[in-house]
Amino acid sequence: MKNINKGSLLFFVFSVIFFTYLTSGLLIFFLNGYFNLNLFKLINNNYDLLFTYKAIINNYPRIWEAIFYSASFYSVVFFILILLPNKKSLHGEARFANRNEIKKMGLFQDKGLVVGKLESGELLKWKSSEFLALGAPTRSGKGVGIVIPNLMEWEESCVVLDIKQECFDFSSKYRRDILGQEVYLFNPFDFRTHRYNPLTYIDLENETTRDNDLLDFVNLLYPADGDSTTVFFNQLAQNLFIGLAYLYKDLALTKNGREFLEEHNLNVEWSMCGLLNLSAGFDLSIPSEEEEDTKITGLDDTFEYLEHLEIISKPTKEKLNSYFTIDSQNTKSGVMSSFNAPLMIYRNQPITTATATSDFDLRDLRKKRMTIFIGITPDKLAIARPILNIFFSQLLSVNTKELPQKNPDLKYTCLLLLDEFTSIGNMPILKKGVSYIASFHLRILMIFQAISQLEARTPDGYDKEGANTLLQNMGVKIYYTPNEFEEAEKISKRLGDTTFKAISKSYNHGKFLEAGSSSHSVSEQKRALMLPQELMELSQSKALLMMNYQKPILCNKAFYYNDEYFINKFRQVSPFMKSIKNPNHKDWEKMLQLNETNIEIPIQTLNNNS
Template sequence: MSQEAYPGIIVAWHPQLGFLIYHGQQGVLLAAATRTGKGVGFVIPNLLNYPDSMVVQDVKLENFKYTSLYRQRNGQDVYLWAPFSETGHTHCWNIFDAVWKRPEHLQIGDIMSIGDALYPAKVEPRARFFNDNARSLFLGLTLYLRETPGMPVTLGEILRQSSGKGKSTKEYLKGILDARTRTDTDLKPLSWRCVDALNRFLNQPETTLGNVLSTFNAPLQIFTDPVVEAATSKSDFDLGDVRKRRMTIYVGVAPGKLAEASAQLLINLFYSQLVNVNLREQPAENPDLQYQCLLLNDEATAPGKIEILAQANGYMAGFDLRLATVIQSVAQVAECYGEQGARTLITNHGLHLLYPPREQKDANEYSEMLGYFTAIARSKSRNRGARSNSTGESESGQKRALMMPQELKEMGQDKLIVTLENCKPIQAEKAFFYKHEVFIDRLKEVSPSIAALGDEAMPSKEQLEDAFLTRGEGSIELPQVDFETYWTAPTAAGPVPNDSRPIAPDELAMLEASDIANADEILQAMRQVMPQFDELMSLIHKDEPKFDAGTSDDGREVGPDELALLQASDITNQEEIIDAMRGLMPYFDEVMSVLNTAGANQA
């Protein structure tokens, strides 16, 4: 396929040549200090022009506000994933949804890949021990949720399961394993992989368990935020589709959040899945892969080092994943990715855009990068003698930088230099979107206030900001996640309970209070497991015996397995009964609360 057959990236404007457009599969690197026009001169022009899929890191959401509606109206499926949105206006992405679309024998590997992103294996030996065990617990809990009907498989729910639900984590997990080995239950036994993974955690000494659990919980604490949990509870888009259909995903994370390690981890998980799911097939192997996907990373180092980009930048292009990376300086990349990692990342961008530098060090590096040429120096000489005078002229070649560091700094804020393989450097102008009719006309298609200025009118900067940043005329409508659900009742965000669903006695040990909407069904199940349940409830709620049992042992412990055999006349100590019921059913107190609220405790 010729280079021109691939979508083009607008890199500059040339007074004689027009827009300079870079076709092909190679990436583009833009290095420029803050407030030098990177967004208006590179990011927005490409969002208004690039025809295939894009995933855009959009720290301030300005790119979304200017371009999302235009892209949607021109055939793109457009999404904004803003997991920290304080208003809850965001689309959702659940990392596990892509896993379950894979063949079953590949799902374990995918889960382990997620676990490796959370608990890396490449750490110092002591930390590696705890990370290895944390990954086992992660695998076990993920499989447990997957193999339990009605349970949501989300990172937030995995964190909740590790809390022990009011018990020690060890006791809680042992209870799960015991309940799923019973033969008198409709629930299928847990898979041996799930059981093995949980047992690897449970078999650790008590002192080790605490350290492993702390390691396990640390990267997941972000999911205690109800907005984050809501934004990761389901998927409105599939990252594996970016090469199958035209779609645009804006990744919106506020600058303040990007400084937090937990937010950086979440961004890493997102990009890890984006790249990994699209490195499984090359376009030549699957005719459904018709489109290129441009990863436009504005302020690329803001979320810290994105591991998958550091590892895969050398071969992503062959899978039609193309990079457009915007940074403030080469030194900034080196600080984030290390000297060698930065060199590799920068080298694997085929075209570089150099804006006028502010720092002398950057100016020196750019001057060295542009190279040298031989300047012809002419000199004249005059010889005077007693009888005659003579003049001469000579030429000599002198080495000179193509552009001196000072010349680069004085270049002008609307200028840039384009460097690419097998081509001499090109001095051109930034492609400011507000200076070119082609972009303004596209914005007029979606903005009533800009269109009202007239076909020939060019809006001012203030008019554009009012229309797009203040009024939101260029933004798509966004859904609002129900984060209140996760704030008030975390597990209520799972499947809506079926009020009329019968509840079998063997389900009682697995129930949670938030899973139950019909108290009568609980009551029937309790009566089946314990024939004298009504008398028991009368004893508990009236706090007085209804029978004469003077010879009974008030202090005798009652095991859960005795409940089905008890008679009301055998028991006078309600505390022992309650303890036995709690042993049978971890959420006994919550269920009693449901029964009391519904009035179902009345016989």
């Protein structure tokens, strides 16, 4: 039995009234006994569309009885009709949503993420706490159709994985001057950058949180996966990192430690490069009255000397003992190699400078409006993956400790706009937390080239099971024209099948001089809503939208460069664009060359690290 909705109820009422009006006038003739051969002639001469109206006005005999019988009959008939289950097609009823259905989906909003555009020019904006995924091949228009339009539209906090720094060039000034946000660019391979130090978020003086925070962090640096040998050395490297963090605390955050550093003109830093340097120990020459000066070199000698001076605390000794008590020199060397492996990149001078301190606080993303562009260029993506993974894992970690309902200061939503999403590599925290992250006012717009990228094996992707988990938690999935058949086939299956009636004909020509015969039959056949080859031929201006529990939508891409709505936003910050009525490609290039839409970024030097 079907549920009776508002539409069904209106159909029922209208149908009963309409047919009752038409037939109750006819029923009057029968109820008043006009059963003779001239009945049909009598009806033909007297009945018209106004007859029932006249009968009611003039109170014809038995008119109300006729209306009652007619209304009762049609009430039963149409009630049964609306309760009858719809006949299901044999192979499915997949189709694209129409405008009214799109409206019911809530896509005609004043605010929200821009997901597409109708032929009429209306922008489709999705206002929800759910996540969004975009599958689009290289140079298919994801930047001009999704990324930049949303950076000009999204008014709350945003973190952008900006591989070409194109997003920064187009939108940073608008987000700062018009949307009133604090705007940062983090590019650790360039001195022109704001700074981010991941150790900023570990408070060594907080006895309640420091061990858990250190443990979470070393699990990112030295994941306990792989073969047994890798796991063994990584676990010992974790212990060494934590021990060196405690050693730093003893030196930099205690009175005796600071006096020792001042006496020997030494410096230690709470940074990745700083801990890497500390792992090498100090080179000291200690004066002696009776013998030659004592030489201190390497971590073992340094630790022994600091212990002699009673600078080493008991917890530090306990943490470092797992390293110093290793008997085999080869094993000890292997542990140190494992410890050094993910940290050596921090000896690169720009990276050392860019990670010495923090100019922004990831914990503020939900407290105030701010935008952080991660502007690592494509040529550095491979070596930058560990840094990117730490950044986004730490961002999710520090922002999923407290629900907004419990802290009124957490009043903004932060959008993570992740172009080239798989370039970060596998993030275990995202795979585990994708189902609950939205509760913390974090929203993800992840962009990948193909589903196969997501399904790649760890550490590059999330395997098939993990990719499926991610996609299932995306409220909207957008696909652009695929360029590989395998990808088109996956999208075709997601769109579903429809049923059509196929007519088959056969002919029998008969024998000589005899007439032939023909026959035909009709059968229901299955057809994909869009075949893989049709998807691969889809216009580059089109996009497919799939929302959970809704019909798919075939719409246009919301290109910023030919939409007056977005062009006017650029005119607010670009004097050049104000004078251009219908900007073309060269006009947009000129605007960027004039640097009218981006902000100045400080140039870091060794002297301004603090």
